[in-house]
Amino acid sequence: MDNTSPAPPEAGPRRERRPERYDPQAIEPRWRHAWAEQGLYRVDLEDDARPKYYFLTMYPYPSGDLHVGHWYAEAPADAAARYRRMNGYNVLFPMGFDAFGLPAENAAIRAAREGEQVHPATLTYERIGRMVTQFEQMGAMFDWSKKVVTCDPVYYRWNQWLFVKMFERGLAYRKESYVNWDPVDQTVLANEQVIDGRGDRSGALVERRLMPQWHFKITAYADELLDFSTLDWPEKVKTMQTNWIGRSEGAEVVFRTESGEPITVFTTRPDTLWGATFVVLAPEHPLVERVTSASQRAEVEAYVVAAAAKSEIDRQAEGREKTGVFTGGHAVNPVNGERVQIWIADYVLMTYGTGSIMAVPAHDERDLQFARTFGLPVRVVVQPPGASLEGDTLAEAYTGDGVMVNSGRFDGTPTGKGEEGERGIASVIAWLEEEGLGERKVTYRLRDWLISRQRYWGTPIPMLYCDACGIVPVPLDQLPVELPSDVAFMPTGQSPLTTHEPFLHARCPACGGPARRETDTMDGFMDSSWYWFRYLSPELTSAAVDKELVGRWTPVDMYTGGVEHSILHLLYARFFTKVLRDLGLVDHGEPFQRLFNQGMILGEDNEKMSKSRGNVVNPDHLVSEYGADAVRTYLMFIGPWDQGGPWNFQGIEGVARFLNRVWGLIVDAPAGDPAVKVDEHVTRDLRRAVHTAIREISEDFEGFRFNTAVAELMTLQNAMSKAKSASLALTPGWEEACRVLVTLLAPIAPHLAEELWQRLGHATSVHLESWPEVDESALTRDEVRYAVQVNGKLRGEVEVPADAQEASVLSAAKAVPNVAKHLDGAELVREIVVPGKLVNLVVKPAARA
RNA sequence: GCGAGGAUGGCGGAAUUGGUAGACGCGCCAGACUUAGGAUCUGGUGUCUUUGACGUGCGGGUUCAAGUCCCGCUCCUCGCACCA
DSSP, rough: OOOOOOOOOOOOOGGGGGGOOOHHHHHHHHHHHHHHHHHTOOOOOOOOOSEEEEEEEOOOOOOOOOHHHHHHHHHHHHHHHHHHHTTOEEOOOOEOOOOSHHHHHHHHHHHTTTTTOOOOOHHHHHHHHHHHOOOOOOOOOOOOOOOTTTTSSSHHHHHHHHHHHHTTSSSSSEEEEEEETTTTTTTOOOGGEEETTTEEEOOOBBBEEEEEEEOOOOOGGHHHTOOOOOOOOOOOHHHHHHHHHEEEEEEEEEEEEOOOEEEEEEEEEEGGGGGOOEEEEEETTTTTHHOGGGGGHHHHHHHHHHHHHHHHOOOOOOOOTOOOOOEEEEEEETTTTTEEEEEEEESSTTTTTSSSSEEEEOOOOHHHHHHHHOOOOOOOOOTTTTTTOOTTTTTOOOOOOOESOOOOGGOOOEEEHHHHHHHHHHHHHHHHHHHHEEEEEESOOOOOOEOOOOSSSOBBBOOOTTTHHHHHHEEEGGGGOOOSSSSOOOOOOOOGGGGGGHHHHEOOOTTTTTEEEEEEEEETHHTTTTHHHTTTSSSSSSSSSHHHHHHHHOOOEEEEGGGGGTTTTHHHHHHHHHHHHTTTTTTTTTSSSEEEOOOOEEEEEEEEEEBTTTTOOHHHHHHHHOOOOHHHHHHHHHHHTOOEEEETTTTTHHHHHHHHHHHHHHHHHOOOOOTSOOOOHHHHHHHHHHHHHHHHEEEEHTTTTTHHHHHHHHHHHHHHHOOTTGGGEEEHHHHHHHHHHHHHHTSSSHHHHHHHHHTTTTTTTTGGGOOOOGGGGGGGGGEEEEEEEEETEEEEEEETTTTHHHHHHHHHHHHHHHHHHHHSEEEEEEEEETTEEEEEEEOOOOOOO
16 A cells, blocks of 8 residues: 555664654655554444434545645545544545546547557556555545445446436426538537637537437426525625526517518516517528528528537627628517518627517617627616616616606616516506416526437447337446446547447347437436445445435535536536435425635746646655655645645745654653653643643634645644743653643644554554543733733733733833833723723823923 | 725735834855855845935825725736627
């Protein structure tokens, strides 16, 4: 397990001569080995004598090497988990690997180009092996017996099982969606492979292509996903998810073409219907074909083709210049019978609402820009209080509150954001419903989750296509559909599954006839949407989750990870938990009680670490130079955990020195004469320092403030080093101080703490100890120091008995020479005493003679 | 443009409810021990014109007292950004 040159346990005869040095390279591997042998971190999931605590960190993608970022994510989390454990909880702190994904497949393709055969599975397992070794060096309390690896059929089989269950419930369905198509490599690209509209490998302009693909109906849970009321999550994440879901209330209203075909539009402002002076369809809208007049056809078709070639990202990249084409067709505004033009424009998105809008240029900025660009009419239908806007002269759209005008029976109705305004809008909707012109409608920005990936290295979608029976799921007892391994990776990047004949051909379970297998695989987010349930029973083959254990251990108490997963991963995880609940597998709908986002460690150049920038910091050399404990402690010390920041290794020296001093404090013989009587003040000061440290560090751990926890530990070490003497070392107070120091250090620097604990004469592990408790009586003082201010400026300090009355504090304060000087000849107008803290004497300056 | 967070010594960062700004550490300076020191230990270290004054991005305000509260700005980071 340890490949860090395990030095033999020091049995040196030289010990007497020279104080023994702190040698992490000797200590750390030895203890890791011992812990593994004792099974110290093996969690008994059945143990219900203690309350459970499920501490989860986001599992990594097996990139092959642990870098500082992994340490930064895991080391403080480990310390927090260890703290919980010492506080009496049965803590599960598991680790696994998000093992499917593009990089491994791309590596295989790259190798294929060079005529080599590298299988993603081989590569992935090799990398996992390496990372497990590196993780072990961290000295974290991961229980590796619970490890989950998502590319293992024992795991992804249940992805397939869940997929089929969701298909049965109508939550998985197939429909046409756009993909990024690379015309050179003849392959589909993930969004992150498209850079500035071009394929990252071929450099070809990426096209949008419609393909039938599998989707999960996350929108069915949209409203429930907006409810965060039971969660202790950062506001930021909740806001981001809320915006992502993007709930809008409004109405659908039916316009009609001149031939009577309905054009349904969604609007959040049905009160402005009377101001709708034209209608705009998305270029992909099915009605475009039919409303276009002969004379406009050529222009319309050219626009549609141009729009189709552009991705949504491209459309936006071109700025907000409005483009569009008149179709030649007209529609009738249902509320006033007015004949309006029908345009197409790419600022209207087919994927939102109904793919068509009514344009109200007077009250919508985008519509106004469009109207001005193409000379379309602008009519004001909401007048702000005390103003009268004119459509022709309007400089910007008016979106505020006001009173409806030019709106027939609704003239004079107040409208807008306020309570009264909303009543006005509601009355318009009610009228639309009565007249059969429209209805109330809620629309979401959130779209269904496109789960199909035209890729190899993922979970095969367990579906069959039968000529006779159509789409048929693979029967549950035939799962898993295993990914064939005897495949050749083509330099084009195409998934080998599409040409793997034995995989392709199957029997239809319904009619027994020939059927073709689905060759798409699942999005990697599928794996991470429920993996934490699986840590409880990673090898279970009879079910996706162990219901009994899941009932006992989930939801997760604490989840930590980077903000970059605030939206997709966490939203999908919440969605899946609700689906699992509805399938009767779990009894709760929210997966993670508390969420904490640690910051990101940047490179020394203050940029995000990446291989391409060449600024990735590998901590291995620091570990071999200073030890894992020093690296852990340093990462916790550099600043607030949620802040991250640029990496700078300079300061690790200070932390290493600190650990060295702690070592010396416990190990080195004290100086001085043991017969000298210990001053009572020394003992009391020592106890105060010890118990102050317990109090502060406990609070810091609760709030994940590891930086101040380490600082407090340093303060305690300083106090102890100053006080240390041969005679003090014989007292129970010193014994307590050493015991507490080592226990408080245990979650942060587990190896060193363990070594020192043994040297203090304990036979069992420090990691089985309870967290120390504060003795309030040790915190009291006889004397209190007051700051003394005159007119708010510090002029001196004074020590008074802790129980001194205000009057005696004041007189002592006034007696301080420098204070007296500033009071001299001035008129004292006010005296303020903050108990235990400060005195402020307010004077009027002496009238100068 | 909208939303959120932030700005404190040469550097990373500390500062309950407003109550001694700069904890802890890095770096730096001086000293001790040393053949040596990039080891270790001790002391010092916000700035300046140093009996004092000034200092928490800038300008105002409230208060006996403001890093902290209020008003108005600047800059930085992050998220969203034609979502009807």
